[in-house]
Structure formats: C-alpha cells, structure tokens
Amino acid sequence: MEPETILESLRVTAAWEVRGDGHWVEAPDLDVRAMARLLLSVEARWVTLTVSPVPGGGFRLLYHWDLAGRLLNIATTVPEGLTQSIADIWPAADWAEREARDYYALEFAGRDELPALMLRPEDEPGLFSRTRELGHDADPADAARVDASRGRRDAGGEP
Amino acid sequence: MSPVIPVGPYHPALEEPYKIELDCDGEAVREAHITVGFNFRAIEWLAERKNYTQDLALVERVCGICSNVHTLTFSRALEQLAGVEVPARAQHIRVVVHEAERLHSHLLWAGIAAEVIGFQTLFMTCFALREKVMDLLEAVSGNRVNYAMNKPGGVTRDIVDPGMVAATAQAIRTAMEREIIPVFTTDRTVRARCAGVGVLTRDEALAWGALGPVARASGLPQDIRKAAPYEIYDRLDFEVPVRPEGDVLARIVVRALEIVESCRIIEQAVDGMPAGPIDAGDFIPVPAGEACARIEGPRGEVFYYVASDGSDVPLRVRIRTPTFQNMPTVALMVREQTLADVPLIQASIDPCYSCTDR
Structure with missing residues (x-):
C-alpha cells in the first residue's frame, strides 16, 4: 500500500x-x-x-x-x-x-493496566512534565525533591 | 502452586541490572515478567537541557558497546535539520567505524554465547578476534570504546592507515569463515544446546516490533542499510543474512554471517575511500524544525527524533534503542522452555540494558 x-x-x-x-x-x-x-x-x-x-x-x-x-x-x-x-x-x-x-x-x-516502566511502581507518573514546571535550567535532582515533598521515597531506592 | 522464580535485578555474570520473574511448572517456564529501569538516567530529559555539543558527548554514553551508533544517528538528525551534506571521505570513514563497532559487538556477543553454552575454547577464540577489532578502533580513534569519531557534518579524525584497516578486516573474515562459522553452524554441542530453543515466530517478531538480528533470525528481512540506505551503503555489495527458524541457533548464525558481511563492507569502504575533507564545517545551532534519523546498529535499528527551535539547545530528543523493542520478546521466547535455558535465551537477543534504560 x-x-x-x-x-x-x-x-x-x-x-x-x-x-x-x-x-x-x-x-x-x-x-x-x-x-x-x-x-x-x-x-x-x-x-x-x-x-x-x-x-x-x-x-x-x-x-x-x-x-x-x-x-x-x-x-x-x-x-x-x-x-x-x-x-x-x-x-x-x-x-x-x-x-x-x-x-x-x-x-x-x-488498557487493563499501565504500570511504570522506567520509574518505580510507587513513583508518581509525569516525571518530565513535573520537572519542566521547575524551569528549563532546573537541577535534575530537584525532581527527587518534588517526590520527597509529596511524601514519596527519595532517590536511591529500588525502581 | 507454581513457583515464581525471581532472577535479578543483579546477576553474577552480567554487569547490567534487570529482573525477570519466571512462573514455573516444575522445570518448565509458563510465563515471564520483565522489569527494567534500574539504570534509568533520563537521557532524553538531559539532552533537552544541554547544548548540541554537550549532547553529542551525552548520547555517546547511552550505550557502552554501540556508542558510535548513537553519535552517528544524532549527527544525522542534525544534518537533516540543517540540510548539510557530509563529505564523501567522511561517509566512508563513518561506515568503517560503524561496521567495526558491529564487529566488536557481535564478536563480544558470540564469545559470551559460547561461554553460556559452555564452550570455553570458542569463547577464547571469539575474544581473541575481538581484540583485533579493539586494536583497530583504538588505532583509528585513540579509544577502545566511546570513539568520539562523529560530529554533525562529518567525522573528527581521518583514517591515516587504511591498509591496516583493510588487512584487519580481511584477517577477521578469514578466521570467521574458516574457524568460527563452521563451529557455530555444525558443531553437535552448539546445535544440541541452541536448535529449537527460544523460538520467536515471524508473526510475533513483527507484532512486537523486534529489530536487527532478532528479527532477521525470525524471517524478517529488515535492515535499514538496505531498506533506507545512509552514507555509502547504497553503493556497497553486501548481503543481509536471514533465517526462518526463529530460535537461538538462528540468532547465532545470523550474527556470525553478519560479521563476514561487515568485514566485506569495511574492505570496500577502505578500497573506495576518496581524498577530500572529512567534515562540512560547523553549522550549530541548527535551524528550527524537526527531523528523524535511523541507523542499523549491531542490535538493530536505532531511532532518533530531534526538534529544534533554532537555539543551541534542542526542544525535544527522542531515543529509541533496539533492545527497548527486543527485550519484551524474551517473555515470548522463554515460554514452555526449561529453566536452564533461560540465561541462554535472554543472552540470545544480545540485550543492552544501558540502552534500554537510557
């Protein structure tokens, strides 16, 4: 075709x-x-x-x-x-x-389910979108701090 | 109750982490669940925050084995955006290094496959040949990995001793044809261990988007070097080995035959290498727009998408690596296979978790 x-x-x-x-x-x-x-x-x-x-x-x-x-x-x-x-x-x-x-x-x-692939199961989806909110020049580590402020596990745990 | 056997994420003989959980019925695998992301580095995200020069070094770190293919694909996407034609000599050099990287990758894999099978002398033979390739790459680029050969518009270094490159390719081709391919294709131990094991059918390979040697060993004759030629591939004489069986043995044979073809390609690329410049000059930042590039890496098609707003930092970089597509097919390959064959089956796709996790 x-x-x-x-x-x-x-x-x-x-x-x-x-x-x-x-x-x-x-x-x-x-x-x-x-x-x-x-x-x-x-x-x-x-x-x-x-x-x-x-x-x-x-x-x-x-x-x-x-x-x-x-x-x-x-x-x-x-x-x-x-x-x-x-x-x-x-x-x-x-x-x-x-x-x-x-x-x-x-x-x-x-879909029956849409599990995380690169993130950990307990991570909130939308990592790139959330870090964009921090500004273009934001430190990537700030993404983990966003997670921590929402009561989630900090970086270093199992994916 | 069926036992569920977790394998990984850390493995005694594999430096990269991933996890496969196997639902078993005795020794037979009923179902497999794969978990990746243990090495997630958000390289796409990082690439959208660094300038093009920094990104060239960044994408070379996507993979420790096929690093060259990432800078080549990224560079070609930028050349497409800018409408830049790469000089002929640079195209020849790109093909030489590209195919040498395929040799390095395939010989590394062949050695590991031999080791997994339990064929130690074959492992040593493959790795001795691989050393010749590593020496070649070091002589050309100064490095054994991460060659830093590609730049948007051309290459960073010339090949000053093309005779050495051609002689090395010829020596590897001869050794493959006389020693390694006969063993991989006729040895009873190899056949007993690999024939009929870990089958991926043609329809499954298509539906799951399998790429490279995995797809070609399942009867799909796909190779970007033929289907959408880049650099000088449309002017080279080479075959694309395809096997219909879809088993571990077919994946071994396809890669072994591809080593011979890569040697032939290198010999032709060196033989016809014209004089002239090796890069088209600087053109960064690239114009606003979007572009795609595809390269046939050792494990299959590598895909890049780059969007530019005209600044020196890309708006969006998308990287799709071959193992990202091939890895899910392992869950199909291991069904109804014995537990003892799982390591060989997963090794048969030549997985790269660094590529997958990016």
Whole structure:
C-alpha cells in the first residue's frame, strides 16, 4: 500500500510532506486505533511513539512507522492527558505507552493496566512534565525533591 | 502452586541490572515478567537541557558497546535539520567505524554465547578476534570504546592507515569463515544446546516490533542499510543474512554471517575511500524544525527524533534503542522452555540494558 492510500483510508485530509527523513503529516483528528489496524494489515513495522508537550497544554503524539523502508511520521494532538491505547493491536507499542505515562503522565484508554516502566511502581507518573514546571535550567535532582515533598521515597531506592 | 522464580535485578555474570520473574511448572517456564529501569538516567530529559555539543558527548554514553551508533544517528538528525551534506571521505570513514563497532559487538556477543553454552575454547577464540577489532578502533580513534569519531557534518579524525584497516578486516573474515562459522553452524554441542530453543515466530517478531538480528533470525528481512540506505551503503555489495527458524541457533548464525558481511563492507569502504575533507564545517545551532534519523546498529535499528527551535539547545530528543523493542520478546521466547535455558535465551537477543534504560 502506498502512503497516499493510507491517508485516504484514514480519512486524513492533509497531504504527506515528503522529506529526506520520511513522510510527515499532521492529523489532529486521527483515529489512532484505525491507524494501528490499517498499518498492521499492510505489514508496516512499528518504530516508536514520540510524545511532546504542547505549549499551553496537551500533547503532540508522533507515531513513527516503517513502510517498506519509508518512515511514516503521523502526528496528532490530544488536548488532555488521555488518548487511546494501541497496545492490544500492536504489542510493540506497550513499552512506549508505559514510558509516555512515566514521562508525561499520559494515560492510554483501553488498557487493563499501565504500570511504570522506567520509574518505580510507587513513583508518581509525569516525571518530565513535573520537572519542566521547575524551569528549563532546573537541577535534575530537584525532581527527587518534588517526590520527597509529596511524601514519596527519595532517590536511591529500588525502581 | 507454581513457583515464581525471581532472577535479578543483579546477576553474577552480567554487569547490567534487570529482573525477570519466571512462573514455573516444575522445570518448565509458563510465563515471564520483565522489569527494567534500574539504570534509568533520563537521557532524553538531559539532552533537552544541554547544548548540541554537550549532547553529542551525552548520547555517546547511552550505550557502552554501540556508542558510535548513537553519535552517528544524532549527527544525522542534525544534518537533516540543517540540510548539510557530509563529505564523501567522511561517509566512508563513518561506515568503517560503524561496521567495526558491529564487529566488536557481535564478536563480544558470540564469545559470551559460547561461554553460556559452555564452550570455553570458542569463547577464547571469539575474544581473541575481538581484540583485533579493539586494536583497530583504538588505532583509528585513540579509544577502545566511546570513539568520539562523529560530529554533525562529518567525522573528527581521518583514517591515516587504511591498509591496516583493510588487512584487519580481511584477517577477521578469514578466521570467521574458516574457524568460527563452521563451529557455530555444525558443531553437535552448539546445535544440541541452541536448535529449537527460544523460538520467536515471524508473526510475533513483527507484532512486537523486534529489530536487527532478532528479527532477521525470525524471517524478517529488515535492515535499514538496505531498506533506507545512509552514507555509502547504497553503493556497497553486501548481503543481509536471514533465517526462518526463529530460535537461538538462528540468532547465532545470523550474527556470525553478519560479521563476514561487515568485514566485506569495511574492505570496500577502505578500497573506495576518496581524498577530500572529512567534515562540512560547523553549522550549530541548527535551524528550527524537526527531523528523524535511523541507523542499523549491531542490535538493530536505532531511532532518533530531534526538534529544534533554532537555539543551541534542542526542544525535544527522542531515543529509541533496539533492545527497548527486543527485550519484551524474551517473555515470548522463554515460554514452555526449561529453566536452564533461560540465561541462554535472554543472552540470545544480545540485550543492552544501558540502552534500554537510557
């Protein structure tokens, strides 16, 4: 299947921007589960998910897929910290979704559980988001102090 | 009641921490649960607070074995952002070091696999060959690891003795073809220990996003060097070994054959190395925008995403390492296998927990 057909199938009206590092498209109303099912059916390959905070709130989710050597970068936005999980369709996405929760407290609907991956089970999710609140030049150790002030275990314990 | 056997997070023969809990029925593994994050360093977070020069040194520390691939992928993402073309000689040098790193990684792994199997002489043979690669890398870069060879726009050092590089690659290729590959492919002990053990099917490899030799040993012919060539790979003659079995033996054979191909690539890259500059000049800070880069590392595809606002500090750096995708597949490989085979199976993906935890 050609990249253009993928956008038609997903009813994405924007066109691909074709660059040296792959195909890029912004699809604010993307049905991520429809995308996952379609790309599974054409034997695309999961690459990863990049989550970036959007100034003013919300997140930009950039799904990266490999389609016969072409890198497809499909971006969507979520105004709140919740989106649909695709891990039941693509088990490959499981760890990336857990990591997104660790870093940005992003929740994925449809999962039975979303355990911490890099953080300790008792850690509060959203480490990167919380430390951003401290300012761009904040000392990374301040993240642990945020945890301590909330009555959680300090750094040095088991993950 | 089935016993649950926790293995790790600290291991007698593995310097990196991770934990695997095995639900067993007697000697048979029914289910496995993997825990990582013990070495979590928040490198993505750190990279968004340091400038590009600092980040180049930072990403080289993502992995202690495939350090070069991280600076190469990061540099290529910046070159994409800036629209910079790397000089031809620098591309050749990048490929030489990139493939030497693959040799180093695969020979290290082959030796460890031999040791896990209980084949001590093969372990020593693999490590003796690996020393030749380490000597080569030291002669080229001055370092045995963390070579600091890549910079955005090119490389930091020239190769002053290409004849030595080619001769080393040829010697390793000959030793692999005459000594190591015949043992790994025909020896009864190796076959008895590895054939049919720890199978990952093609469909499982695809669904779980397996990469590199793990995917290729399960019948998926994926290799970024062929599918989306970078540097000079589109002009080189090399094969991508693929095996359909999906077992430990297939993963051994794929890596062993890849060592031969890497030697062939190095010989060609040195043979055709043109004269000329080795970097395109400074272009930091990079323009505003976003870019991706993918490189076929020893363990599989390494992926970087970099977003820039035009300053000297990136807005966002995303790093997806191959073991991050391959590690969950161990839970599939060990099902219905004997407890005694678990160390070999987990070693067969050539795991890097430093990469995974970043």
